[in-house]
Amino acid sequence: MPSPLPAAVLFDRDGTLVVDVPYNGxxxxxxxxxxxxxxxxxxxxxxxxxxxxSNQSGIARGIVTRAQVDAVNARVDALFGGFATWQICPHGPADGCACRKPAPGMVRWAAEALGVAPEAVVVIGDIGADVGAAHAAGATAVLVPTPVTRQEEVWAAQAVAPDLQAAVRMALAGEAA
Structure with missing residues (x-):
């Protein structure tokens, strides 16, 4: 019997791994x-x-520099013990890029960087764009609602967890959708 374990788990940064400080540099x-x-x-x-x-449109908006975002990510790495891949979208909402969630680019690139198929990946995030990016890439998703999550995003999600630890349990048990 094949293992239900995903080949990788990708997390959204702001609002999922760390408290969302808008455009934090x-x-x-x-x-x-x-x-x-x-x-x-x-x-x-x-x-x-x-x-x-992680979408980081503050770079495109001129609010934070890529170096500031990289410094914040280095702090996240230090607190969490390091991540195997970081995929950052520096574009704004109107830029039409392939990476900004809900586009699939970052999920696909992360899977490629890890040497796994996107279909074997679980993405965990706090808004519908995270779920949308997972599904657009062929991955599965678990939504962990926060106060910024819109109710229609919760209704639309196939897998919803009350907190990040429950989301991880779902992902590791093969219960993500």
Whole structure:
């Protein structure tokens, strides 16, 4: 019987792994979401690679620099023990790129970087764009609603978890959709 384990788990950054500080360019403002460090550790303990896929339109908007985003990501890496891949979309909503969630680019590129098929990946995030990117790439998704998640995004999601640790349990048990 094949293992239900995903080949990789990709996390959204802001609002999923860390408290969302809009357009954060300051590593000192990075705070893990409740239970997030433990949730990522559980994925690693199962032998599954972890990565991050994150829209960072503040770069295109001129609010933060790529160097500032990289510094924040380095802080996230330090707090969580490092991620096997980071995929960042630096574009704005109107740029028409292939990477900005809900487009599939970052999920596909993360899968490629990890040497796995997108269909074997689970994406965990807090908004519909995260779920949309997963599905557009052929991956599965688990939505973890926060106060910014719109109710219609919750209704549309096939797999919803009350918190990140529950989302990881679903992903590792093959219950993501």
């Amino acid at each position: 300051d590593p000192d403002r990075v705070r893990p979401m409740p239970g997030a460090v433990e949730a990522v550790a559980a994925v690693r303990a199962a032998g599954v690679p972890v990565g991050v896929v």
